[in-house]
Structure formats: structure tokens, C-alpha cells
Amino acid sequence: MTAxxxxxxxxxxxxxxxxxxxxxAGHTAHVAENGRIALEFLRRNRRQVNAVVLDLMMPELxxxxxxxxxxxxxxxxxxxxxxxxxxIETVVQAMRAGAFDFVVKPVSPxxxxxxxxxxxxxxxxxxxxxxxxxxxxxxxxxxxxxxASPDMLRVIDLAQRAAQSSIPVxxxxxxxxxxxxxxxxxxxxxxxxxxxLITVNCGAIPANLVESILFGHEKGAxxxxxxxxxxxxMEADGGTLFLDEIGDLPLDVQVKLLxxxxxxxxxxxxxxxxxxxxxxxxxxTNKDLIEExxxxxxxxxLYYRLNVFPITIPALRRRKExxxxxxxxxxxxxxxxxxxxxxxxxxxxxxxLLTAYDWPGNIRQLENAVFRAVVLAEGPELTxxxxxxxxxxxxxxxxxxxxxxxxxxxxxxxxxxxxxRSMADLLRTARVEAARSLQMYGGPDNVIVSTDDSGDVRKLxxxxxxxxxxxxxxxxxxxxxxxxxLGIGRSTLYRKLKDYGIDPDxxxxxxx
Numbered sequence: 001m002t003a004x005x006x007x008x009x010x011x012x013x014x015x016x017x018x019x020x021x022x023x024x025a026g027h028t029a030h031v032a033e034n035g036r037i038a039l040e041f042l043r044r045n046r047r048q049v050n051a052v053v054l055d056l057m058m059p060e061l062x063x064x065x066x067x068x069x070x071x072x073x074x075x076x077x078x079x080x081x082x083x084x085x086x087x088i089e090t091v092v093q094a095m096r097a098g099a100f101d102f103v104v105k106p107v108s109p110x111x112x113x114x115x116x117x118x119x120x121x122x123x124x125x126x127x128x129x130x131x132x133x134x135x136x137x138x139x140x141x142x143x144x145x146x147x148a149s150p151d152m153l154r155v156i157d158l159a160q161r162a163a164q165s166s167i168p169v170x171x172x173x174x175x176x177x178x179x180x181x182x183x184x185x186x187x188x189x190x191x192x193x194x195x196x197l198i199t200v201n202c203g204a205i206p207a208n209l210v211e212s213i214l215f216g217h218e219k220g221a222x223x224x225x226x227x228x229x230x231x232x233x234m235e236a237d238g239g240t241l242f243l244d245e246i247g248d249l250p251l252d253v254q255v256k257l258l259x260x261x262x263x264x265x266x267x268x269x270x271x272x273x274x275x276x277x278x279x280x281x282x283x284x285t286n287k288d289l290i291e292e293x294x295x296x297x298x299x300x301x302l303y304y305r306l307n308v309f310p311i312t313i314p315a316l317r318r319r320k321e322x323x324x325x326x327x328x329x330x331x332x333x334x335x336x337x338x339x340x341x342x343x344x345x346x347x348x349x350x351x352x353l354l355t356a357y358d359w360p361g362n363i364r365q366l367e368n369a370v371f372r373a374v375v376l377a378e379g380p381e382l383t384x385x386x387x388x389x390x391x392x393x394x395x396x397x398x399x400x401x402x403x404x405x406x407x408x409x410x411x412x413x414x415x416x417x418x419x420x421r422s423m424a425d426l427l428r429t430a431r432v433e434a435a436r437s438l439q440m441y442g443g444p445d446n447v448i449v450s451t452d453d454s455g456d457v458r459k460l461x462x463x464x465x466x467x468x469x470x471x472x473x474x475x476x477x478x479x480x481x482x483x484x485x486l487g488i489g490r491s492t493l494y495r496k497l498k499d500y501g502i503d504p505d506x507x508x509x510x511x512x
Contacts, residue, residue, distance in 0.1 A: 002026055002027055002028065003027045003028070003050035003051065003116070003120055004027070004028045004030060004045075004048050004049050004050050005022045005027050005028065005029050005030070005049070005050065005051050005052070005053060005116060006030045006031075006032060006038060006041065006042070006049045006051070006052045006053070007019055007022060007029055007030065007031045007032070007052075007053045008031075008032045008033075008034070008035060008037075008038040008052060008053065008054045008055060008058070008063075008066065009031075009033070009053075009054075009055040009058070009082070010033050010034055010055065010057075010058040010059060011055070011481065011484075012033075014055070015031050015033070018053055018112065019031055020109070021109035021112045021113065022053070022112065022113075022116070024109055024113070025109070025112070025113035025116060025117075027116065030045075030049070033058075034058045034059055034060045034061055035054075035058055035060065035061030035062060035063065035065055035066035035069075036060045036061040038052070038054075038066060039061070039066065039069055039070065039073075042070065042073070042075060042077070043073075046073075046075060046077075049077055050077070050078075050119075050120060051077060051078045051079070051080065051100075051116055051119045051120060052070075052077055052078070052079045052080065053080050053082070053112065053116075054066060054067075054079050054080065054081050054082065054099075055081075055082050056081055056082060056083055056090055056094065056476075057475055057476055057478065057481070063081055063094065064090075064093055064094060064097055067079060067081075067094060067097035067098055067099060068097055070098075071097065071098050078100035078101070078119035078120075079098065079099050079100055080099070080100060080101045080102065080103060080112075080115050080116065080119060081094045081099045081101075081102045081103075082102070082103055082104075082105055082107065083102055083103070083104060083105065084104070084105050084476060084477060084478040084479075088320065088355075088356070090476065091320070091355060092352045092355055092356045093352075095324070095348060095351045095352035095355050096348055096349055096352035097348065098348045099348075100119050100324070101115045101118065101119060101148065101321070101324055101325075102321060102324075103115055103321065104150075104321065105478070105480075106480075108150060110153070111148070111150055111153070114148055114153075115148060118148065118325060140181055140184040140185050140188060141185055141188050141189065142156055142159070142160055142185045142188075142189060144181075144185070145178070145181060145182070145185060146322065146325050146326050146329045147319075147322055147325070148321045148322050148324075148325050149314075149319035149320075149321040149322050151314045151318065151319050152313075152314065152319050152322060155182065155311055155312075155313055155314075156185075158309075158311050159182050159185060159186050159189075159311060160189060162186055162309050162311070163185070163186045163187075163188075163189035163190040164189075164190060165190075166190075166192075166280045167308055167309045168261065168281050168282075168283070168305065168306050168307075168308045168309065169183075169186065169281075169282045169283070169308075169309045169310075169311060170246075170282075170283045170284070170285065170289070170306055170307050170308075170309070170310045170311070171183060171282065171283070171284040171285075171311050171313060172284075172285060172286075172289075172310060172311065172312045172313065173284075173286065173312060173313035173314070173315070174286055174315050174362055175286050175361070175362065175364070176316075176361045176362030176363055176364035176365060177313045177314070177315060177316065177362045177363060178313060178362075178363050179244070179284040179313060180199065180242065180244065180284070182311070182313065183197075183199075183240075183242045183282045183284065184197060184242075186240075186282060187239070187240045187242075187280075187282075190280075192238070192239050192240055192280055195238045195239030195240065196235060196236050196237075196238070196239035196240070197236070197239055197240045197242065198232050198235045198236040198239065198240070198241050198242065199242045199244065200213070200214065200232050200241070200242070200243050200244065201244045201245055202243055202244060202245045202246055202247075202248045202249050203244070203245035203248035204245075207250050210249065210250060210253045211252075211253050211256065211269055212229065212231070212269050213229075213231065213232060214231055214232050214233060214253065214256075214257070214266075215231045215233055215256060215260075215266045215267060215268055215269060216228075216229050216230045216231025216233070216234055216266075216268040216269065217229050217231070217268060217269035217270050218268060218269065218270035218271050219270075222269070222270070230268075231266070231268065233260060233266045233277050233279055234266070234275070234277060236277075236279045237277050237278055237279060238278055238279075239279070239280070240279070240280045240281075240282060241279045241280070241281055241282070242282045242283075242284070243281065243282070243283045243284070244283075244284045245284065245285060245286065246283040246284065246285050246289075246306070247285040247286075247287035247289055247292050247297075247298060249298075251297070251298075251299065254298065254299045254302050255299070257302060258299065258301060258302045258305060260277065260279070261281060261302070261305045261306065262305060264276055264277055264278065264279075265277070281306070283306050289303055289307065290303070315359075315362055316358075316359040316362045316363055316366065317358040317359055317360075320355055323351075323354050323355045323359075323366070324346075324351050324354075324355065326363060326366055326367075327346050327350070327351060327354050327366065327370055328346055330366070330367050330370040330371070330374075331343070331344050331345070331346050331370055331373075331374060331382060334370060334371050334374040334375070335374060338374060338375065340374075342380070344374055344377055344380065344381055344382055345380065345381040345382070346381065346382050347381040347382055347383045347384075349383055349384045350373075350381075350382045350383050350384055350386065350387060352384075353384045353387055353390060353391060353394070354366070354369075354387070354390065356394055357390050357393065357394060369387060369389070369390060370382075373386035373387055450463070461500075464496070465500045465502070467486070468482075468486070468493075468496060468497070468500065468502060469502060471485060471486055472502070472504055477504050479493060479494075479504065
């Protein structure tokens with residue numbers, strides 16, 4: 001679907017790159033060099049623009065000021081903000097102010113295109129919801145994986161390549177990151193899609209039963225074996241066997257697993273002959289298997305047989321771009337499951353809260369938190385109050401600084417004439433915001449003094465160090481922008497940071 005996208009960025013190079021990315025995605029791009037000009041454009045074309053790509057650090061009117069004023073105009077246009085690495089507090093402020101999504105610089109054209117597509121989908125979605133919670137037996141394809149972060153898109157790309165062969169795959173990552181979903185997508189994306197997918201949690205099986213469950217047993221093979229059991233390998237014959245938490249397998253079972261991987265043969269407990277099996281093996285672990293090898297808890301030969309195609313799935317705290325999309329998807333799904341008349345929405349404050357939290361339990365924890373919130377919700381949208389357990393673990397979340405960024409809903413503007421009359425007031429507010437920014441970053445407190453206390457001219461190195469610290473503070477640690485505005489290369493900037501002992505994350509901190 002072709003849409004009109006407004007790109008707001010004060011950097012002409014970034015503006016051009018974003019404009020090209022938007023046009024490559026099949027949309028029409030409009031550009032503005034700061035928030036004030038963008039507001040004026042939206043006043044004239046408020047019904048034409050479908051989404052906004054917004055830089056947060058700009059002169060005259062920055063991104064947060066733009067979000068605040070656009071909310072007062074009641075534009076209701078999805079805004080995708082750009083942020084530098086490590087700026088999660090700024091991201092939280094932007095989400096509270098109503099941003100739909102955020103991307104981390106440097107951003108690829110594919111990432112921008114995906115974020116715009118998500119914004120347009122929500123913007124034009126009719127009253128419909130996705131299917132309810134999936135059963136474990138349901139087929140899962142790569143299109144079912146909700147993702148927006150570059151790291152996760154890389155995981156999906158690797159998994160799609162692995163799906164085209166029977167190469168052994170090891171999925172690495174913390175509990176709850178979605179290893180089983182990736183395994184199911186690999187199965188569904190290959191030539192074994194219509195064959196069995198058998199899942200075994202190796203860590204949940206008593207050690208004395210692992211061999212029997214994996215390879216089967218004959219009747220009477222041991223006490224309590226009252227009937228024959230074919231085992232998971234035979235169940236998966238012709239299909240895929242997913243061994244979750246493979247690092248918990250006992251060493252004696254690892255020997256038999258190695259034989260199954262190497263030769264495609266298994267030996268049933270109590271049987272006197274081996275059986276051939278054709279199984280595609282996908283393993284998963286939340287442990288560092290090479291450390292387990294060094295500690296003697298995992299066989300080295302088995303490690304190299306299994307670890308042919310490793311895929312590491314990052315923790316949710318490392319890909320916070322996915323949180324808004326996951327939260328919206330889970331809310332829709334559980335709204336359908338609860339048979340609500342209309343699906344719940346996720347409010348800006350709730351999105352900010354969820355994005356600020358680090359989710360030690362990863363996607364599984366987020367899914368459960370949203371499920372609980374949907375069940376207990378009383379209004380048409382989820383708010384911070386629906387996630388009390390999460391808010392309780394973020395003591396700084398309710399700080400006055402963050403609370404000040406919250407945007408109160410305003411009465412809807414009735415017509416373009418009303419918008420015309422209110423625009424002058426809004427632009428006056430924009431000038432006040434700009435003056436405040438100037439006072440914050442460029443006022444008398446930040447004037448670089450040319451003489452020292454004795455009246456002599458200061459050393460060039462001292463002035464240079466002070467200017468670099470000021471630039472880092474002014475541009476919020478965005479190294480490319482700092483280097484460009486100072487007129488030096490990034491490598492030169494990093495060398496000077498090292499020479500002066502400047503921490504780029506805390507430019508005001510003195511060198512040790």
C-alpha cells in the first residue's frame with residue numbers, strides 16, 4: 001500500500017537516506033528539517049500524511065516537543081522515532097509522549113520499511129483480531145514471528161536458510177526468548193513441513209528415564225516396563241526432533257545420541273538390534289555448551305556434531321524495539337481469547353512502562369504480563385495501572401522527569417478552521433520550547449571561557465576538551481553527529497576521547 005510519509009531530521013545526509021528508504025519501500029516521502037517546520041507541514045496536510053519518521057535531537061523544536069504539540073493538535077498519526085544507542089530513557093519518554101515505534105541508529109532501509117508497514121497496518125486496521133493463543137501443535141511459520149529489531153531479523157534470516165536443508169541446528173539463548181517458536185518455523189519452512197515435529201524437554205525428564213523416552217524400550221526391559229514404548233526418535237522418523245535444554249542430558253545418554261546423529265541408528269532399551277531412523281535434529285540450550293564441554297559435563301565430539309549451524313537468539317532486553325509490537329500482538333490475541341466485544345488497545349504510558357523494563361523472563365514473561373492485564377482490564381485500553389508488578393520493579397519510572405513527559409489527552413479539534421486558529425498558539429509554544437532548549441544547552445552556563453582565573457589565555461587542549469564534552473552533552477552521545485558538527489572524523493573523535501579520558505556515556509565525569 002502506497003502511503004505518504006513525513007521524514008523529520010535536521011541532518012541533510014540522514015534526511016536523504018531516509019527519504020530514499022521510504023521511496024524504496026514504495027511510499028511517497030516528504031521532508032522537514034525540524035519539528036517546527038514539520039508541524040507547519042502537518043497543519044496544511046494533516047489528512048495526507050499517514051506516518052512520521054522523527055529524529056529526537058533537532059534544533060528549534062526537538063522530537064519530544066514535536067510529540068507533545070502534535071498530541072495537542074490531536075493529529076493521531078503514527079510516529080516512528082529515531083534514537084542513538086543506549087538512549088533507553090529518551091525512548092521511554094518518547095513512548096510516553098505517544099510514539100508508535102522506535103528505531104536505533106544506524107537504521108537500515110529494511111528496518112524503516114518494516115516499521116512503516118507496522119504503523120500503516122495499525123493505522124488502517126479495521127475491527128478485527130488475530131487468532132487466539134496457539135496450541136503447541138499448531139503450525140508456526142516465519143511470518144508468525146513478531147519482530148522489528150535488526151538482531152532478530154538476522155536470526156530469522158539464518159533460520160530460513162537452515163530450513164532449506166537438514167543441517168543440525170543449535171538454538172542458543174535465555175529461557176523464554178522463543179527458541180521453540182524458531183524451531184517450529186524451521187520445521188514448517190522446510191521439506192519436512194508435513195512430517196512430525198516431536199518436542200522433548202531434556203531438563204524435565206528424570207535421569208533414569210531419559211534413554212527410554214528418547215530411544216524407546218521393549219516390554220519387560222526393566223522393572224515397570226509393562227508394555228513396549230517406541231521412543232521419541234521413532235515418533236519423529238521422517239520428521240524433526242526438537243531437543244530443548246540439551247545441555248541437561250546425562251553423559252551416558254549423550255553417547256547414544258552421538259550414534260544417532262552420526263549414523264542415523266538407535267538402539268531400543270532391551271532390544272538386541274539397532275534401528276535406522278531419518279530424523280532432522282534441532283537442539284536448544286540456555287547454557288554455554290562450550291563451557292559445559294570444558295567442565296566435562298558435555299561430550300566434545302557430540303558438541304561438534306550438533307553445533308554445525310548455531311543460531312543465537314538475543315534476550316528481549318537486547319532488542320527492545322520488539323516490545324511495542326509484541327505487546328500489541330499479545331493484547332489483540334488475548335482480547336480475542338477473552339471474547340471481548342472490541343479488542344483492547346495499549347496506551348502510550350503502558351508501552352513506555354513495558355519498554356523501560358528489562359524482562360528477565362523474556363517474551364514468555366511479557367506474554368504472561370499482558371495476559372493478566374487483559375483479563376483484569378476495566379477500560380478500553382491498557383495503562384500503567386494494569387501492570388502493577390512491573391511498575392513496582394521500576395522505582396525510577398515514576399520520577400518527576402519521566403512523569404513530566406506524559407501527554408494529557410486534549411479535546412479533539414473539530415475542523416481545519418479550528419486547527420488554523422490554534423496553530424499560532426502551538427507555534428508560540430514551539431518557540432518557548434526552543435528557547436528552553438537553548439537555555440539548557442547553549443545558555444550562559446555553557447559558554448566556553450577563553451581565559452583562566454589569572455587572566456591568561458587558556459591552553460588549546462583545555463578548550464578542546466571542554467568543547468568535546470559540551471558537544472557530547474548537546475547531541476546526547478550520538479557520535480556520528482558529534483564528529484560531524486565538530487568537523488572531525490569518528491576515529492579522530494574516539495582518539496581524543498581516549499586522550500582526555502572522556503566517558504561518552506557521561507561526558508561531565510572527570511577522568512580518573
